Amino acid sequence: xxxxxxxxGLLADRPHTGWQLLKxxxxxxxxxxxxxxxxxxxxxxxxxxxxxIEQTGKGARGAKxxxxxxxxxxxxxxxxxxxxxxxxxxxxxxxxxxxxxLLEPGEAASYLDGEAVYNRELLAELERIRxxxxxxxxxxxxxxxxxxxxxxxxxxxxEWAEASAALVRSRGAAEIG
Amino acid sequence: xxxxxxxxGLLADRPHTGWQLLKxxxxxxxxxxxxxxxxxxxxxxxxxxxxxIEQTGKGARGAKxxxxxxxxxxxxxxxxxxxxxxxxxxxxxxxxxxxxxLLEPGEAASYLDGEAVYNRELLAELERIRxxxxxxxxxxxxxxxxxxxxxxxxxxxxEWAEASAALVRSRGAAEIG
DNA sequence: CGCCCCATGTAAACTGTTACATGATTTC
DNA sequence: GAAATCATGTAACAGTTTACATGGGGCG
Numbered sequence: 001x002x003x004x005x006x007x008x009g010l011l012a013d014r015p016h017t018g019w020q021l022l023k024x025x026x027x028x029x030x031x032x033x034x035x036x037x038x039x040x041x042x043x044x045x046x047x048x049x050x051x052x053i054e055q056t057g058k059g060a061r062g063a064k065x066x067x068x069x070x071x072x073x074x075x076x077x078x079x080x081x082x083x084x085x086x087x088x089x090x091x092x093x094x095x096x097x098x099x100x101x102l103l104e105p106g107e108a109a110s111y112l113d114g115e116a117v118y119n120r121e122l123l124a125e126l127e128r129i130r131x132x133x134x135x136x137x138x139x140x141x142x143x144x145x146x147x148x149x150x151x152x153x154x155x156x157x158x159e160w161a162e163a164s165a166a167l168v169r170s171r172g173a174a175e176i177g
Numbered sequence: 178x179x180x181x182x183x184x185x186g187l188l189a190d191r192p193h194t195g196w197q198l199l200k201x202x203x204x205x206x207x208x209x210x211x212x213x214x215x216x217x218x219x220x221x222x223x224x225x226x227x228x229x230i231e232q233t234g235k236g237a238r239g240a241k242x243x244x245x246x247x248x249x250x251x252x253x254x255x256x257x258x259x260x261x262x263x264x265x266x267x268x269x270x271x272x273x274x275x276x277x278x279l280l281e282p283g284e285a286a287s288y289l290d291g292e293a294v295y296n297r298e299l300l301a302e303l304e305r306i307r308x309x310x311x312x313x314x315x316x317x318x319x320x321x322x323x324x325x326x327x328x329x330x331x332x333x334x335x336e337w338a339e340a341s342a343a344l345v346r347s348r349g350a351a352e353i354g
Numbered sequence: 355c356g357c358c359c360c361a362t363g364t365a366a367a368c369t370g371t372t373a374c375a376t377g378a379t380t381t382c
Numbered sequence: 383g384a385a386a387t388c389a390t391g392t393a394a395c396a397g398t399t400t401a402c403a404t405g406g407g408g409c410g
Contacts, residue, residue: 017389018389018390018391019388019389019390022389037389037390037391038391038392038393041389041390041391041392042391042392045391059388060388060389061388061389061390062388062389062390063388063389063390064390
């Protein structure tokens with residue numbers, strides 16, 4: 001369901017080829033809704049069949065350019081305005097935390113160190129993007145809001161991982177000492 | 178894949194019936210890896226078939242109690258120690274932010290207000306749990322780490338939503354004024 | 355006895371990943 | 383002309399949701 005609207009949303013800004021859409025999903029959208037070409041191309045065919053998008057041209061090497069139709073824009077705006085976001089979450093890294101008690105304190109702390117490293121590097125990358133790109137268009141401003149979200153959430157995860165690793169180490173030391 | 182290990186992880190603490198496992202997935206695990214009975218019961222049958230769990234008793238009304246086998250514990254510890262968490266994320270609420278430029282500033286701000294309300298209420302609920310339950314066992318301590326993670330991340334999302342709503346309103350006012 | 359909750363399962367539809375498959379254009 | 387990248391598609395499999403289906407036990 002969300003993939004369908006992600007495609008419509010990208011096409012609302014300007015026409016794209018399937019390949020260009022794929023690159024968007026590999027870029028900034030990867031943090032919100034990742035998708036591979038094997039899912040994107042069939043979905044584009046279905047959206048076209050449903051009249052929500054139309055093919056507006058051909059590029060080199062068989063590329064197909066699509067644009068949003070009026071029906072597509074209506075469907076997209078209805079999704080944004082009239083439906084509530086799904087709150088369903090799947091977070092493998094968090095799931096593992098529930099079972100950290102199975103490991104020795106030192107090993108559990110190492111796991112948390114790894115989470116800290118991952119989030120520290122991701123945070124640096126997101127901050128680099130924030131500090132080098134200047135939003136111009138309304139689309140840019142929306143993407144910047146999404147980037148700010150990522151920065152705040154990843155910073156929170158980093159702080160949690162650092163604090164938790166320290167906590168686990170101090171509890172482990174107390175048991176031994 | 179993760180569902181399998183989530184079940185093994187719960188059974189590592191103590192034996193559970195399928196129903197009890199289902200209640201765990203509806204409770205704290207819902208924030209990390211939600212699952213329904215239609216997925217849990219077949220997966221338990223497969224884990225039993227594979228020798229990773231065994232049925233240790235029968236409860237009232239046809240309830241089946243399962244416990245982890247030695248093979249199951251080995252598989253669980255290998256997952257925790259030797260595999261890295263998947264970083265794949267699907268966040269419908271974040272996806273919508275990329276397309277907020279489609280709405281009028283007032284409507285976009287309303288969407289962000291809704292995100293603030295949702296996260297404010299969830300944060301209050303998580304803090305209530307933190308302040309009423311006192312961790313005792315190692316299992317409790319791991320659950321508490323997961324709860325702390327939720328509190329930090331939800332607090333970050335709340336702050337982002339409030340700041341973003343204010344930002345969008347001020348930009349909208351600047352355009353009009 | 356009727357209702358609610360406990361308790362387990364299966365089937366169909368949908369979504370997402372991995373693997374297979376092909377061909378065009380650019381670059382070295 | 384070989385390799386890398388652009389560009390599109392299908393097939394098989396795995397994971398998830400929704401719907402269908404059944405029966406036991408406690409409570410009023």
